[in-house]
Amino acid sequence: MKQARGRTAPRLAPYAFVAPAVALFALLMLIPIGYTVFLSFEKSQVSGLGLGTGARRQVFAGWSNYASGLTDPTFLSSLLRVLVYSLILVPVMLGLALLFALLLDAQRVKFQRFARLAIFLPYAVPTVIASLLWGFLYLPTVSPFPAILARLGLSMPNLFTTNTALFSVANIGVWGGTGFNMIVIYTALRSVPSELYEAARIDGASQLQVALRIKIPMIGPALVLTGVFSVIATLQVFNEPHTLAPLTNTISPDWMPLMKIYDLAFNDQDSYEAAALSVVIAAGMFVLSYGLLRLSNKHVFQGR
């Protein structure tokens, strides 16, 4: 038996098992990241008259791509816009997700099963398709809303002005994201031991009090996590505004930071500055998510 146990720690097998993942990780993440960093310090230089294939050379650029990218007013305004967007979207989406999760968990509320499925359904709809659908609902010529509003004596506001477009896009995010977060929060709620609030109920606490004083504090970690991931996801918004752009002139090709990067790389053919901004955004994202997760670990998971 002793000898058989000698082979319980195989040395090569685990390396063989992780090999495909490691190879793909190197090929699809490490090398592209390295290449992006490299490109961000390069530029294209035109020599002579700029004619012929040899006329453009790639030369070292120092920090110049970063300098021009970070001082570009369109990039800075897209950065500001995405922060406002996130500030609108995340509280509304998580507020609704928490509200619906509490209602699903509450007693004496009807149609819970139907509502749970209906609210989770948008998760199955790709963001591009969701944006198409809402885009049509926003267009006064196709949308049913003007007719409904007209009967109430109201008129449909223009949903694509510089002031309203951000809300129109955020609504698509709320629509697509509420259900998933609701289920995550609902799952957390169901793991709260019911004895904890049964006692409070017997002492005469209302359902609202139970929700505010017991349930919400108990699911703090789930709320923080959904919050962190939602912030990170909303800062990367691309599909929704990009899909709505053909319907309106308000949404410019550099409306959001990732749209700006796309615009630089594929419309302006400036891979170098696009690479520099990619590095800036990836680094910012990394610092933000790491920081938020550290912070939430400290505060929420203490003593758990």
Added chain:
Amino acid sequence: MALARIDGALTESPDVAAPRRPGRRRRAAPLPTAVLLLGAVYCLLPVVWVLVASTKNNSQLFNTFTFAPNGSLGSNVAALSSYAGGVFWHWMLNSLLYAGGGALLSTTVSALAGYALAKYRFRGRSTLFNTLLAGVLVPPVVLAVPQYLLLAKFGLTDTYWSVLLPSVLSPYGIYLARIYAMSAVPDEVIESARVDGCREGRLFAQIAVPMMVPGLVTVFLFQFVAVWNNFLLPFIMLSDENKFPITVGLYTLLNRGSTAPALYSLVVTGSMLSVIPLIILFLALQRYWRTDIASGAVKQ
């Protein structure tokens, strides 16, 4: 490890969580019920609208009240099917290929890596795991541009592989598979299989994988939806219309529609047809949407 096994948060009756106390009548609370139903209506609205709007031809789409159905669904589907030589169904098949193939390969790679990370002690294990975990935080959109430039160097852009290959790696999938292997495959089973002389490869394929199946289905579904929903990667990589997935296809159709509004009814019908299979898939496989893993996983 905070892997609470709360299966089927979507399917079970809520009464399991809030047991009905005997001797007390349960009246419906009207206001909370109304708020919940309002949420359901908001979420169903665009889906119901597209179902109705796909029954209208182009002039009806612009002229009639949109929640009253008309009878043009058949002709819309026929017009869409014949558009550009039936390219729409090509897009649907492509999406199925990218999402199905990508998710299948991705689940395989994730299962192998997750199992190794969970069940073996080897040099570099924690470094490897932390590196992969950091990969979750890298925005995939930021990677799409350099991935394009690199694939372009090898002449791989505008091929099926240019979309499939990046879909195979899923740091999140590896992460989930590791958690699932940890909780579903007992060490004693592995030990005794080794004592019986079972080789590592066979041990994985014939003993560990069957135990991990429910978790692997979840990994597959998350990746399937992620690839099916992906827009930027195929949009950047592909220029041949026949290789487009449905998201890119409908987007280009909408884009053309802004100068030729006659295409709008095709976009509406196409959106409707593309949403249906995913909704069916999602309703049929509800019990595998294990968000407890998705959320509980990070709590460890």
